[in-house]
Amino acid sequence: MNAPKMSEMLFSLKCFMASMLALYVSLAAGLPRPFWAMMTAYIVASPFSGAVRSKALFRVCGTLIGSTATIFMVPRMANAPELLSLALACWVGLCLYISLLDRTPRSYVFMLAGYTAGLIGFPAVSDPASIFDSGLARVEEITIGILSATVVHSLLFPQGVGPALLGRLDRAIADAQRWMADVLKPRADKTQALHTRLALAGEISELRVMSTHLPFDTSQLRWTAGMVHGLHDRLAIMVPLLLAVEDRLNALRETDPDSLAPWTALLDDIAAWVQAGRDADPARATQLRAALAQLTPELPANAGWSAILRLNLAQRLDALIEACEDGLELRSNVSTVMQGGVAGYTPHLTPAVLHRDHGMALRSALAAAVTILLCCAFWIFTAWPSGAAAPMMAGVACCFFATQDNPVPLIRMFVKWTVISMPVAAFYIMFVLPAVHSYEMLVLVIAPVFLIGGVFMPRPATAGSSLAFLIGVAGTLSLQDTGTLDIPGFLNSMVAQLFGFIAAAAVTSLIRTVGGDWMARRMLRAARREVAQMAQAAQAAPPAALVASAPLLTISARMVDRIGLLMPRLAIAHPTPEARAVAVDGLRELRVGLHVAQLCGLQQTLEQAGVALRPLLQNIGAHFGSGGHEHGQAPAALLEKLDTTLRAVCAAAASGAGEARHQAAAALASMRRDLFPRAAAYQPEIAS
Numbered sequence: 001m002n003a004p005k006m007s008e009m010l011f012s013l014k015c016f017m018a019s020m021l022a023l024y025v026s027l028a029a030g031l032p033r034p035f036w037a038m039m040t041a042y043i044v045a046s047p048f049s050g051a052v053r054s055k056a057l058f059r060v061c062g063t064l065i066g067s068t069a070t071i072f073m074v075p076r077m078a079n080a081p082e083l084l085s086l087a088l089a090c091w092v093g094l095c096l097y098i099s100l101l102d103r104t105p106r107s108y109v110f111m112l113a114g115y116t117a118g119l120i121g122f123p124a125v126s127d128p129a130s131i132f133d134s135g136l137a138r139v140e141e142i143t144i145g146i147l148s149a150t151v152v153h154s155l156l157f158p159q160g161v162g163p164a165l166l167g168r169l170d171r172a173i174a175d176a177q178r179w180m181a182d183v184l185k186p187r188a189d190k191t192q193a194l195h196t197r198l199a200l201a202g203e204i205s206e207l208r209v210m211s212t213h214l215p216f217d218t219s220q221l222r223w224t225a226g227m228v229h230g231l232h233d234r235l236a237i238m239v240p241l242l243l244a245v246e247d248r249l250n251a252l253r254e255t256d257p258d259s260l261a262p263w264t265a266l267l268d269d270i271a272a273w274v275q276a277g278r279d280a281d282p283a284r285a286t287q288l289r290a291a292l293a294q295l296t297p298e299l300p301a302n303a304g305w306s307a308i309l310r311l312n313l314a315q316r317l318d319a320l321i322e323a324c325e326d327g328l329e330l331r332s333n334v335s336t337v338m339q340g341g342v343a344g345y346t347p348h349l350t351p352a353v354l355h356r357d358h359g360m361a362l363r364s365a366l367a368a369a370v371t372i373l374l375c376c377a378f379w380i381f382t383a384w385p386s387g388a389a390a391p392m393m394a395g396v397a398c399c400f401f402a403t404q405d406n407p408v409p410l411i412r413m414f415v416k417w418t419v420i421s422m423p424v425a426a427f428y429i430m431f432v433l434p435a436v437h438s439y440e441m442l443v444l445v446i447a448p449v450f451l452i453g454g455v456f457m458p459r460p461a462t463a464g465s466s467l468a469f470l471i472g473v474a475g476t477l478s479l480q481d482t483g484t485l486d487i488p489g490f491l492n493s494m495v496a497q498l499f500g501f502i503a504a505a506a507v508t509s510l511i512r513t514v515g516g517d518w519m520a521r522r523m524l525r526a527a528r529r530e531v532a533q534m535a536q537a538a539q540a541a542p543p544a545a546l547v548a549s550a551p552l553l554t555i556s557a558r559m560v561d562r563i564g565l566l567m568p569r570l571a572i573a574h575p576t577p578e579a580r581a582v583a584v585d586g587l588r589e590l591r592v593g594l595h596v597a598q599l600c601g602l603q604q605t606l607e608q609a610g611v612a613l614r615p616l617l618q619n620i621g622a623h624f625g626s627g628g629h630e631h632g633q634a635p636a637a638l639l640e641k642l643d644t645t646l647r648a649v650c651a652a653a654a655s656g657a658g659e660a661r662h663q664a665a666a667a668l669a670s671m672r673r674d675l676f677p678r679a680a681a682y683q684p685e686i687a688s
Helices: 006-029 034-043 049-077 081-101 107-121 128-155 161-184 191-216 220-255 257-275 282-295 305-338 358-382 389-400 408-435 439-455 463-477 487-511 516-537 543-549 552-573 577-608 614-626 636-651 658-675
Strands: none
Touching: 006 034, 006 128, 006 439, 034 128, 034 463, 049 081, 049 107, 049 128, 049 161, 049 191, 081 107, 081 358, 081 389, 107 128, 107 389, 161 191, 161 220, 161 257, 161 305, 191 220, 191 552, 220 257, 220 305, 220 552, 220 577, 220 658, 257 282, 257 305, 282 305, 305 658, 358 389, 358 487, 358 516, 389 408, 389 487, 408 439, 408 463, 408 487, 439 463, 463 487, 516 552, 516 577, 516 614, 552 577, 577 614, 577 658, 614 636, 636 658
């Protein structure tokens, strides 16, 4: 075990000071459960002050909503415990479902609204007349804990999330630039390199979510949230463009290597410009794009596969240079604001564009509701005096770990460290606290445990276990609030909590637990359904309306997010480099949505030029909507329809549709390469 760092010790000290401030205020205010305020100060703690402040706001809102719902439900159903149990279980499940659809820290609002109702409602079943006082006290205690953590972490050596986020964003930009340079100057070993590069997709989505804390930060970067999101958008655009450019270069090297000879100098110039990083001259981008336009081939009616590939390559390189240029400008603007400049508005996407899985959210909600109902049934039928703790803890466990593919190991970890905390808590509650008669003495006697345990919270490997241990100790110390210091009462309460955790693990393993490979296939099916819906909608809705509802940037961001979610799962399900290469090759289908969206935007212009896209879109919709195909097994009929449409685009009159013809040909070529990477080269005319 590594020795604690100064930053970790400082974080532990701030957490302890915040918890002691919360405890002091709660005791001075005469609140019934002051240790709840202390526990809350640890739950909302984060190394970054901006994250503490944002989570504080979200948690206060969630606590208010949950308390209000409890105060509304409990008095009306106090005489029907079965109905009340069902109502609380459904409320927790509904809130959990909504929270899982929002993958930003704002999900805390709904998650807390769910399990706060359980924390307040189940203990109040035996005394429903006091539900308003209990709910109000819980809100006050939790709010005091949140405000104490916010004040301490914001004023005492605050660590802004901005510099850390900006550092990670700079590394992501540098990774994208290195990837671009490697694509233009390829290396020998590409299998592991591609897997490593695609991990950038996960970093982009994680940064997009992390930047939700920016408006609450203590650094100057809080004024640049729009610019930072704009940088995320440019990075999201670059990932599919880089994959496309690399594929087209490889295809040209295989089919017509001589055609790339005039491109060599330009590719070297682009690579040199990219390798300059933040020192790159933005004006140089205009010169590179002008040189690229000179190399872009024309599109005659009998255009061959090599010419179409070079046209596709030119368009993708042009878009890639533009994305790099915009990214450099935005990064420069961020630096200007950091030095005291004025931040302008930057149009950008929000995290709402990220992948959402309604099915898994529903399964998680169902698992939580079933677990709570089973615990309530056991509690009611056995008349267990401390049984309220079982559904209460079951709801907390189901909510805490619902984002995992397999929450059971984390629930087991939480149970393990809760059990480990029991002897420590028992020692305090039986032998130490009865001898404590002042606040100052209380601080001194509990300081060693919480200061040492808090050191491990900033470490990713030990954050969960240390938090479980500290919550276990603080939660047990709350028995001091009620004067329940007898051994039977202590053991009864602990057994009820463990019963709730074990029930959550058992039910979750049956209803909610899934494998990484299963989740990967599920996400790919979701992507296919989205492509099918776009293709089918293009046959009914006006093209302009369709493009407005699904712009390329939105589809690109969602595609990159899905790649980021898939890569760690594919790495686990396919441990060897060869197996990963096959799995990564299956991700080609994720890019088809971009091409369908591009074709939908050109549909009206091409139809006026005599090109019918509807038959192709109909075939694409049928293929992706069938759900029965596997990667790389698109039907030959679709390849034939692609080639037929490509010939029609090339043969279309150029007047009034010149640029549309070029873009459509590039999109069709991209779709052909993504769906049929090993197919024979396109032939401009059907062989007789």
